[in-house]
Amino acid sequence: MDVVEAIRKRRAVRSYTDRPIPDETLDHLLRLALRAPTGSGAQAWSILVVRDAGRRAKIADLVIAGGARYFAQMRPWKEEVPEGERLAWGTASAEKVLSSYRAAPAWVFGLVVPRDNYPASMREGGHLDDVISVAFAMENLFLAARAEGIGSVPTTAFQRFEKDRLREILGLPAEVDPVILTPLGYPEAFPEGVAPAMQKTFRAWKTLVHDETWGNTRA
Ligand SMILES: Cc1cc2nc3c(=O)[nH]c(=O)nc-3n(C[C@H](O)[C@H](O)[C@H](O)COP(=O)(O)O)c2cc1C
Numbered sequence: 001m002d003v004v005e006a007i008r009k010r011r012a013v014r015s016y017t018d019r020p021i022p023d024e025t026l027d028h029l030l031r032l033a034l035r036a037p038t039g040s041g042a043q044a045w046s047i048l049v050v051r052d053a054g055r056r057a058k059i060a061d062l063v064i065a066g067g068a069r070y071f072a073q074m075r076p077w078k079e080e081v082p083e084g085e086r087l088a089w090g091t092a093s094a095e096k097v098l099s100s101y102r103a104a105p106a107w108v109f110g111l112v113v114p115r116d117n118y119p120a121s122m123r124e125g126g127h128l129d130d131v132i133s134v135a136f137a138m139e140n141l142f143l144a145a146r147a148e149g150i151g152s153v154p155t156t157a158f159q160r161f162e163k164d165r166l167r168e169i170l171g172l173p174a175e176v177d178p179v180i181l182t183p184l185g186y187p188e189a190f191p192e193g194v195a196p197a198m199q200k201t202f203r204a205w206k207t208l209v210h211d212e213t214w215g216n217t218r219a
Helices: 003-009 023-033 053-074 083-102 120-147 160-170
Strands: 045-050 106-112 177-184
Touching: 003 120, 023 045, 023 120, 045 053, 045 120, 053 083, 053 106, 053 160, 053 177, 106 120, 120 177, 160 177
Parallel strands: none
Antiparallel strands: 045 106, 106 177
């Protein structure tokens, strides 16, 4: 699959089989991920790969529980719905949508690893560069994975609720930040087109391209 097709066909995959990913395929994806550009050439990043079944189970449970809390908070609730019911609904939704995360044969974490290469005056911008660089690496991974028929889903929100426990599971030192993760695995099928829930609000590309100055869109 060429890069254009991989870009077009990459989708957030939330349904995984337990089919193993061959070691050489995984290595291929990781090496392509780390070919991404990094701010100041700092390589202020690492990728952490989890394949151990016990550790995968802990991560899947943590992410699914985080998904439940995310769903409970993001749903446009009516004021009169009690808090307790929201979490129950979120939990049921997360189990329905995300339970196959427990089957995914691998998890990949994009880590910011500060290299202390910025002077104080440049540190804030440098940190932003480091986060952006990790995102580039992960997009490389997502596209390369798609080309191999392997699914992924950029995930930044579900793990926020229990970041300390996640750090513990992964043995991360305090300065290393797991800014993004993805399950990695072969899906039953890749989703096609814009997800039904997104169709109402989806912005067409011509509305998002401005020529020369702000406001002059193609739409
Ligand atoms: C920065 C970022 C964070 C995301 N965080 C999550 C997340 O925490 N959980 C999740 O299920 N999907 C997450 N997504 C996936 C988006 O929901 C998904 O990419 C979007 O709905 C568009 O769908 P598509 O990727 O199939 O085109 C995230 C995507 C991005 C770019």
